[in-house]
Amino acid sequence: MSPRRRDLLVGSAALLAAGPASARIPDLELTGRFVQGGHAIGRTWPNALVFVDGEALSAASDAGWFVVGFDRDAPASVEIEVRSDRRSARRTLAIAGGSFRTTRIDGLPPSTVEPTDPALLERIRREVVLKTEGFASRTAADHFRDGFDWPLASYRITSPWGAQRVLNGTPARPHYGIDLAAPQGTPVLAPAAGRVALAEPDLHFEGGLVLLDHGQGLITAYLHQSRLDVRAGQEVVRGQALGRVGMSGRATGPHLCWRMKWRDRNLDPSLLVKS
Incomplete structure (x- = not known):
């Protein structure tokens, strides 16, 4: 050659x-x-x-x-x-526009809709600080890149994301979560890998709450749990149990309210679920 x-x-x-x-x-x-x-x-x-x-x-x-x-x-x-x-x-x-319906929920305790008790208001203020710190978590990960799974193996959607809420007859802010009805004690599973940014078992509005940081300010939230199986700072993998479905906080029946935020923006978590 x-x-x-x-x-x-x-x-x-x-x-x-x-x-x-x-x-x-x-x-x-x-x-x-x-x-x-x-x-x-x-x-x-x-x-x-x-x-x-x-x-x-x-x-x-x-x-x-x-x-x-x-x-x-x-x-x-x-x-x-x-x-x-x-x-x-x-x-x-x-960016295409959304279509958001109105949902009404009656029979909620007044303290979960328009609280007035000074001690309760102080508790709510302390919990706001905790949640704000949790949502401020910023890991450098990119666990979102492969899409998400649903956090429950079996469920029924009872309230869609973005619905305008009317609570006990009073107009409230839009519902920035998806309500997934399931039996009490159903395992709540991580839809993707992440780090636990907050794990609080008994908040006034959210009840048992877990915040999961998937990277770059993309945080998912899991509300109303009856039991938590993770702690703040813990790394979890897709499918790992975060806790159990309950009806703690502002809830009228057992369900999981699933939410997502990217920085200060409220997102529909179902849109990241792999088809």
Whole structure:
């Protein structure tokens, strides 16, 4: 074999070896559910800064994955931009509007709708601080990238996400959760891996509450549990038991209220469930 042909073959082999590796990381790839309450899962350069409508809100993981959430009242379009060194890429997404029904719940104890007792109000203020700290958790993980499972093996949806609530005849804020009815004691399972950001067994409104951090400010919440099987700071894997279905807190029957937040935005967790 001539030296020139040998050099060409070696060069071609090097290109073939390097090509697929470099092609794995796109400038900006976005998939997901581009609707109010939905999300975008992105892939870009490792550790790139992520801007949403011009505001730096997050950073991609070491593998280049990131998530962006769209609130219930998200505008009709959202611009997502990534920046790394002197490189940048951006896309503008059209966000479809949601259709949110009204649900009414009667028979709740007045203290869970419009509390007035000073001692109870002080307790609620202390619990707000705990929940705020839990939702502020920011791990660098990207456990969201493979989608979620439902947190119960069997359930019946009794209240959809985003519904306008009327409690004891009084209009309340929208319901930022999905109510999944199931028998008392049904295991509540982690829909994806994460770190427990909060585990409180007896909050006034939420009852037994677990917050699970899936990375980059994407937090899921599990309300009204009768028993908790995890502790704050614990790492959990997909399918691990977080606790048991109950009716603690503001609840009229055994069910799990499943919620999701990305930073200060309320998201529909069912939209991340793998089909």
